[in-house]
Amino acid sequence: MFGRLHSQSRSKVMTYTISLPTCDSCNAVQYPSREICRNCFSENITHKDTDASGILLAHSTIGHSLHNQFSTPAGWPIATVQLNKGTVLIVHLFDSAMTTGAKIRLQSLMDPDGRRVFIALPLSMKAISWEDLIKERMK
Amino acid sequence: MSSLQKTGFDKVALVAPVSIPYTKISDKSAHYFFGRSLKELTLQANIHKDHIDGIAVSSFTLLPDTVISLTEYFDMSPTWIEQVSLGGASGVVAMQRAARAVQMGDANIIACIGADTNKKEGFKELVENFSSFSSEATYPYGAAGPNGVFSLITQNYMDKFDLSRKDFAKICLDQRQNAQHYENALLKTKLTLEDYLEARHIAGPLHLFDCVMPCAGAEAFLVMSVDKAIELDVPFVEIAGIEERYNAYSTDPVQYRGGWSIFANHLFESAHLARSDIDLLYTYDDYPVISMMQIEDLGFCDKGKAAEFVKNQDLTFDSPGLVHNSSGGQLSCGQAGSAAGYMGIVEAIRQLTNSALGNQVSRPFTALISGYGMVNYDRGLCSVGSILKAGARL
Ligand SMILES: [Zn+2]
Numbered sequence: 001m002f003g004r005l006h007s008q009s010r011s012k013v014m015t016y017t018i019s020l021p022t023c024d025s026c027n028a029v030q031y032p033s034r035e036i037c038r039n040c041f042s043e044n045i046t047h048k049d050t051d052a053s054g055i056l057l058a059h060s061t062i063g064h065s066l067h068n069q070f071s072t073p074a075g076w077p078i079a080t081v082q083l084n085k086g087t088v089l090i091v092h093l094f095d096s097a098m099t100t101g102a103k104i105r106l107q108s109l110m111d112p113d114g115r116r117v118f119i120a121l122p123l124s125m126k127a128i129s130w131e132d133l134i135k136e137r138m139k
Numbered sequence: 140m141s142s143l144q145k146t147g148f149d150k151v152a153l154v155a156p157v158s159i160p161y162t163k164i165s166d167k168s169a170h171y172f173f174g175r176s177l178k179e180l181t182l183q184a185n186i187h188k189d190h191i192d193g194i195a196v197s198s199f200t201l202l203p204d205t206v207i208s209l210t211e212y213f214d215m216s217p218t219w220i221e222q223v224s225l226g227g228a229s230g231v232v233a234m235q236r237a238a239r240a241v242q243m244g245d246a247n248i249i250a251c252i253g254a255d256t257n258k259k260e261g262f263k264e265l266v267e268n269f270s271s272f273s274s275e276a277t278y279p280y281g282a283a284g285p286n287g288v289f290s291l292i293t294q295n296y297m298d299k300f301d302l303s304r305k306d307f308a309k310i311c312l313d314q315r316q317n318a319q320h321y322e323n324a325l326l327k328t329k330l331t332l333e334d335y336l337e338a339r340h341i342a343g344p345l346h347l348f349d350c351v352m353p354c355a356g357a358e359a360f361l362v363m364s365v366d367k368a369i370e371l372d373v374p375f376v377e378i379a380g381i382e383e384r385y386n387a388y389s390t391d392p393v394q395y396r397g398g399w400s401i402f403a404n405h406l407f408e409s410a411h412l413a414r415s416d417i418d419l420l421y422t423y424d425d426y427p428v429i430s431m432m433q434i435e436d437l438g439f440c441d442k443g444k445a446a447e448f449v450k451n452q453d454l455t456f457d458s459p460g461l462v463h464n465s466s467g468g469q470l471s472c473g474q475a476g477s478a479a480g481y482m483g484i485v486e487a488i489r490q491l492t493n494s495a496l497g498n499q500v501s502r503p504f505t506a507l508i509s510g511y512g513m514v515n516y517d518r519g520l521c522s523v524g525s526i527l528k529a530g531a532r533l
Contacts, residue, residue: 032276032516058298058393060290060343066263067282075340076281080291080393080517088392090277090291090517100298115279 015051016105018118020087022048029087054083056102056120059093069112072137081106081120092119094133109133147409148378151238152368152530154361155183156488158496160323161356161473165256169201170212172254172478176359177213180250184361184373193219193246193362195237197229197253197477199265219246226512227423228383228521229253230358230481235381235525237362247363254357255476262353265476272516283342285425286350288514290343293428295393297344299443304344306446307427308335310463311348311470313454314424318467320456322496325354325473348470351425356475358485365530374492375530379410379505383523391518397511398522399436407438410526414439417526418503419490420461421483423511424468429519433509437524456498465490465498483508484527491529504529 021030023037024044036043061075070076077096081104082088091106098104104120107127111117119133128136157179159172173196181188194217196206206222209215219240223233230253237249266284268274281287297303312335318324330348338347368375382405384398407413420439422430431445439461440448454463466472466486469479487506489495510523 032272058291058295060287060294062281062283062287062290062342063340064286064342065282066266066284070281070283078281078283078287078291080295082392088517090280090288092280100295111279113279117279 017049018052018106018108019047019049021045031087031089051084052106054081054104056098056100056104057082059099061096079120089118094119094121148238150365151241151378152363152365152375153488154368154373154375155180156485157359158323158485159357161325161354161475163354164259165355167256169198169254169256172357173209173252176252176254176357177250180359180361184371188215191248191250192217193240193249195221195233195249195251197223197233198255199476200255225521227480228510228512228523229477230484231508231510231523231525234484238378241362241364249362251362252357252359253477253481255478257353257355270515276516285514286342286345288517289426290345292394293345294343296395296428299395302446308332309449310427310430311335314464314467315471316455317465317498318471320498321466324467324471326471349426351469351474354473354475356478358478358481360485360488376488376491376527377530379526379528380406381525382406386520387522394518396436397432399433399524403438406524417505417507419465419487419506420463421487421508423509424464424470429511456500462500465500480510487527
């Protein structure tokens, strides 16, 4: 729903992007998604690639979830992150040891309920799948 | 935004504070709690239900029914109805709408009721589909309900103002002490700092006693003219001011303040009162960090200093200073859905008419009720505040 992970080689530096609904008229990013632009009321919203790097603003580990899939032994880490372009998102957090101010990048992945969701990873980390994530979490 | 010149709320009375005792789980419908509230309101004001010509309600669990369904359910034919679906801001907003209706002559006696049931699994269903934004962009991330978002808000607030878990304890401990004296509180066991710190982990910095217990129940009051209250010979409270602000500071990446700081000075000016004149403070305490945010933004202390402010004074009902959430608040009484947004008003009316249920504060004259509500995505969007004063018989 929120696009794919792109990695582009640019003079050996990997630039990670994610795709977010963006207004064709004024470029405002619409997250959570909207059918009409939050800024200018344009109805021309399309998914556009944007820089997936940002910083971690707040982090938490969920110890008590309403859904079984998040009931892992050490709890389920989530975070509020802000992309370099300004968009703020609540996302899954790969590593609960990451704290406020940490540099992260977002990756999108498919969860078991078929939803495209985002996870914040350390900058250096390669892309992962939901299965990898669960394997890591059940250790 | 241009500043508004609001008309005051002169000659409006609040009467008949009703709390329907909470239960953790109920197999009853929300209608049941509305009906019990209406009965109590008529008994307290010594009126027939046909005298109630206005009804304002708030409820999450009344769906698919609405306020109009209640008129048929209870054979009532009001001239004015309203439904306010603003969670923890609902009570203050319902009171504002009702007060204006009374002032304009649209209705004479308005019942304002926040009521919710809590069936098994009911809370999960409510959380899963709370708003379109939260279904898409918060629920899939850990399915923690409000605890998830508020754990992030609390962590950010701790980082920003260099606080630890211990700094949030005082609000919870003092409220528990208040609850021990309030008839209807669900949680009355004495709470020590050690109990607080060692409680079960919920999410991030939040542990069991930072979170409210969902439950079923109702809170209600009547709005009418002062003349009508005197005619009915019922004790009453008057409204010194009401302010509202929605979606304030929307560009703050994580919420650490709310609309109160925009309207607080105006609220006190319109009430002709200073902060130091306030005897009773009711903040919306779904989490202690939110109470602290309100204490700061209403101007009782500087931003980021609420932990120090609450640490340095006794906030309990028998304190000579500022009393905070005299009945124990949601943290000790439970959160009966929308009733939680009415709880502060109802308790303030009881206190200001000297009819508290075991926890009477010594001679209070003023109360400030603050509301907060509706985490549509990552923050509460409603900030409201009202100052009430003991009624003056002319
Ligand atoms: Zn636009």
